[in-house]
Every structure is written in C-alpha cells, then in structure tokens.
Amino acid sequence: MTDSLTHFNDQSRAKMVDVTNKTVTSRMAAATGKITMQPATLARIHAGKVKKGDVLAVAQVAGIMAAKQTSSLIPMCHLIPLTGVDLHFSDDRQTTITVTATVKTKHVTGVEIEALLAVQTSLLTIYDMCKAMDRGMKMTDIHLIEKAGGKSGHFVYDQSTMNQGGASN
Template sequence: MSQEPTPELSHVRSDGSAHMVDVSNKAETSREATAEASLKTTPEVLALIATAGMPKGDALAVARIAGIMGAKKTSELIPLCHPLPISRVVIDFDLSSTDSVRIIATVKTRGVTGVEMEALTAVSTAALALYDMIKAVDKHAVITDMRVLAKSGGKSGSWDITPELRPNPEGELRA
C-alpha cells in the first residue's frame, strides 16, 4: 500500500516552532473568499429577526457590522495571519430556512495572501453577534456549519464548492 507524502505545514519551521510565513516574494493579485456559518434557533425567533423585532433591536444590522469589523481585525485575533488591506466585505443573511439563519461573508483584497481566514472570521463574528442579540429569547441557539465556500486569486487558483449559494456581484444572494 503506497502512502501519500504528508504535506509540510507552512507555519511550522523544521525545528517544530511556529512562525509567520514570509509572503514578501509572492505576487500581488486580486483575491476573494466566501465563507458561511449557521445559527440554529426557533421559528418564532426567526420571525423576530426578520422583522427587526428583537428586544435589543435590529439583530441583522448589528451582526452585519460585527462581521465587517471581524474581517478587518482578523490578524489581531488569529495568530500568524498577515494584516491585509481589505477592499470589500459583504455580509448576507439567508432566512429561508425554518430553523436557522445562514450567514454568508465575502471578503476581497488585492494582496499577496488570501482572505479565507478573514471570511471565516467575518461569519464567526457575525454569528456571535447574532447570538448575543437573540440570547434573551433563545439561550439554546446553536452556531454551526462554519466553512469556506470559495476562494479565488493567488498561485493555487480558484475553487468554489457551491456557486449557487454565493452572493452575486451586487452583494445579494442568488435565487
């Protein structure tokens, strides 16, 4: 039985210690990543979210701003992430499910490293803010299913696991 070689981890030196990857020789390109997360709650709470009827106010507006702020602060929160010049962050919410809010973030930059971590941080922060906004009416809400949906730019190219689930260029969810 042949065994595939284990890929080297880019953030670990030969002695096993962690380090920040040197990206100074990488080409600057346009880069984009989309990630998602879900917040599971009750149909009653979903109705309150959809009508901005939460006791604390408009939960989606607060979560959207939190997601944008999270993307911009990624390098301060996640060790070894490079600070990036974020050029765009789009946070969308899909309320079409009967038991959850789907949070989608797309982050863009022109730089030497990708924005997957910024997109993941955006959906994480938005989900946490949304939980904070609804916890008075649903302490049992669950944040789940966080993942990267797509990325483009850079040496490794582009991939997209679910193009129909990504926002369109205007930042709106596709039907």
C-alpha cells in the first residue's frame, strides 16, 4: 500500500485521479455477497411464487445495470467501458442466496467497485422483491474475492488472512 493520498489535490480537496498515462490492460474483478431470509421466502423464490415476478432474473438485470452505472453513483469512480458483466446465484436450499458478480474491461483502471456494486444492487433487488413477505432479510459478507490486471497485480481473497486484518496478493 502507498502512503500518498491520490484522491486529494494540492488544496487537500477531493479529486478524481488522473489516469491519462496509465497503460490499457485487461482487468477483471469478482465480488460476492449473501442475503439470508426465512425458509418460506426462499421456497417461494424457487417456486416462482413472488408477486413481483422472477426474483433472480430481475436481480440479474439489476446487477448488470448497476455495474454499468457505477461512475454515476460513486463520485471518484471513472467511467469505464465494460466488456463483460456476469452474475451467478447459488443457495443453500434453506435460507441463504449467494450472489457472485464478475466484471471485465480492457482499460486503464480496474473494475472492483463495479463488481461490488453489481452484487449489492442484486441483493437489494432480492430484498425489494421479497420484502412484503420477509422484512427481516439480512445482507452480509459482501466483499471482493478476486481482481486481476493493472499495476497492483493479482488479488485473491484469503479468509484466514482477512480474519487477521491483512490482505493477500
């Protein structure tokens, strides 16, 4: 990690980092998160019996749309041309759905925030579509699981290291 604060100008005010001279490389980021709900809620999602429609189909589209809008929502993020956004859903057949988003680009800056926003928006969409039957749903464990490309290199989330407050490269 660097000690210099790159998002501040010479007046100590926020700025968007200048990436003009950075090299274009292939970049990828993957993020994940979970939403826990009552067993009956997950059963209704599987049975297609949620009044607002196909929960996972809508959550998938919402996540893709969110990744594409990241620079409009997060002030210091650059507008990045995305070359791919994919979301996968899995569940434990009891109470928890896990969302994993993978985002790709060939650009001068990474797509970690795009992947994280895709996951969070998908989880929020699931909540929104099911809240009438289960307001106690809980979103947890949202984090970057992998990033590749760029100057900082390859990162893979390591649960054992993260429990100790560190990071792995």
